[in-house]
Amino acid sequence: MRSLLLVAHGSRREVSNEEIRLLAGVLAERAGEHFGHVGCAFLEIAEPSISEAIDAAVRAGAREVVVLPYFLSAGRHVADDIPAEIERKQREHQGVRIRIAPYLGQADELSRILLNLSEKAGCAPLCGPAHDDTNAD
Numbered sequence: 001m002r003s004l005l006l007v008a009h010g011s012r013r014e015v016s017n018e019e020i021r022l023l024a025g026v027l028a029e030r031a032g033e034h035f036g037h038v039g040c041a042f043l044e045i046a047e048p049s050i051s052e053a054i055d056a057a058v059r060a061g062a063r064e065v066v067v068l069p070y071f072l073s074a075g076r077h078v079a080d081d082i083p084a085e086i087e088r089k090q091r092e093h094q095g096v097r098i099r100i101a102p103y104l105g106q107a108d109e110l111s112r113i114l115l116n117l118s119e120k121a122g123c124a125p126l127c128g129p130a131h132d133d134t135n136a137d
Contacts, residue, residue: 001036003062005053007082008070010042017046020070037062043077050082054089058096065096069103078103 006027008020020040028038037060041053048056050067057065067086071078082100090098104110 001061002034002064002066003037003039003057003060004031004035004066004068005050005057006038006040006068006070007050007053008040008042008046009077010045012045014046017042020046023070035066036060041067043081050085051089054093054098058093063096065098066101067098068101071103072105074103074105 004027006020006024008017011017020042024038024040028035031038037057039048039053039057041048041050043050054065054067067082069078069082086098086100090096
């Protein structure tokens with residue numbers, strides 16, 4: 001079985017942590033047959049920790065765990081902290097493949113999502129047919 005773990009920073013605001021848990025639930029609904037288990041984990045402040053979430057996935061039967069960093073940039077957590085934790089857990093669970101997916105900020109679709117969000121705020125569309133100058137006089 002493959003497991004997907006959405007990893008976020010964690011917040012003192014419990015409502016923020018709950019947003020991540022809800023997003024993990026949506027991912028679970030949409031994952032179909034790609035992942036038999038979808039969960040979330042937090043780098044700090046909130047629970048479960050990355051270590052606890054990986055252990056839970058392995059106990060549930062995961063033979064592969066994909067860690068998906070829910071971060072916008074490659075700061076210290078993405079570049080150092082998460083890989084170090086995954087390396088520790090990989091040594092502990094040698095029969096399980098644990099890998100890190102690209103972090104959210106690397107997604108090609110992110111610019112389109114940001115532009116769509118700006119349009120929802122009442123801004124003029126920034127791309128697409130409305131700004132196609134090929135038919136300009």
